[in-house]
Amino acid sequence: MQIGANSLLQEMQSLSSEIPTSGLNSGFSSPITQQVNSVAGSDFGALLSQAIGTVGELQSNSASLATRLEMGDTSVTLSDTVIAREKASVAFEATVQVRNKFVEAYKSIMSMPV
Known part of the structure; x- marks a missing residue:
């Protein structure tokens, strides 16, 4: 069974319309929602x-x-180097965490009974 990205997105959007918005700012649009759209x-x-x-x-x-x-090189400062190193470190750590979540999801899908 193949799941298309478009069908999954449409299903998520239809489910999100069913969530009650009482007490929430209905005009709020998160950056994640904007990126997904x-x-x-x-x-x-x-x-x-x-x-x-x-x-x-x-x-x-x-x-x-x-x-x-x-x-x-006098045009490069220590602070620029440290900031670049930390950005790379955070991005790599996030990538590793995403990979771990994919592996975990794959294992749970594969262990489901047919």
Whole structure:
């Protein structure tokens, strides 16, 4: 059984319309909702590849700044290098957590009785 991204998104949107909004700000639109709506027609694999590519770019940028700082480049500051290193670290950690959730979901799906 294959689940299409569009059908899953449509089902999620129909279920979200059933949630009572009493006490909530109905005019609020979260950034996640905006992002999901903007990528509704995109391929999940392409989005995942793009996210991993972004993490790779952050890591290479961090390594480049660290090398330039070590070589004595005066245009690179220590704070810029540390910030780039932390951005790369946080992005990598988030990627690992997403991978762990995918593996966990896969295992739970595979253990379901048919």
